[in-house]
Every structure is written in C-alpha cells, then in structure tokens.
Amino acid sequence: MKAWREKNPNYFKYDESKEPGWIETQRKRSKLWREKNPDKVRAYRQAHNEEYRNYMRDYMRKYRQIKTSSAQGNPAITEETKPNLQTGENINP
Numbered sequence: 325m326k327a328w329r330e331k332n333p334n335y336f337k338y339d340e341s342k343e344p345g346w347i348e349t350q351r352k353r354s355k356l357w358r359e360k361n362p363d364k365v366r367a368y369r370q371a372h373n374e375e376y377r378n379y380m381r382d383y384m385r386k387y388r389q390i391k392t393s394s395a396q397g398n399p400a401i402t403e404e405t406k407p408n409l410q411t412g413e414n415i416n417p
Contacts, residue, residue, distance in 0.1 A: 329335075340346050358365050369376065
C-alpha cells in the first residue's frame, strides 16, 4: 500500500465535484436510478411522508412570505436578509 501511495500521491486530492459537468452527470445518474427503482422511491416516500410534508409546508410558507413581501415592495426583505429556501436559513444573517 505504501508503494502504491508513493506512485499516486494526488489520488486523494482529486475532487470530481470541481469539474464543470459533474453536477449534470450526478443529476442524470440520480434520474436513471429513480427510473430503474420506482418501488424503492415509492417506499422511501411512504416511510418519510410526514417529514416531507413538514418540509414542504415550511418551504411554501417562506416562499409565500417572500413573494408577498416583494410584491408589496417591502424593503425589510432584501437579498441580504432573504431566507435561503433550500436550507431554510438566512443567506447573510
């Protein structure tokens, strides 16, 4: 193992996620897996239905709050204080 590591010193330093097409490749792989395993996806969704419903309820509440605030011209919610809808946290607290 020591000899192999000496021959390949940068093996563990390589990060695929830095490549431009990496995320698109991951999306394609994920989609193919879901298409090939619909029963597993269905079982997972049934097992985690309540968590997903709570997540979507909070997500849509925040989305509607941002949408109505920006439509009314409320300066209280700006790009700096707007919550990140993916994580539920402020972008710049």
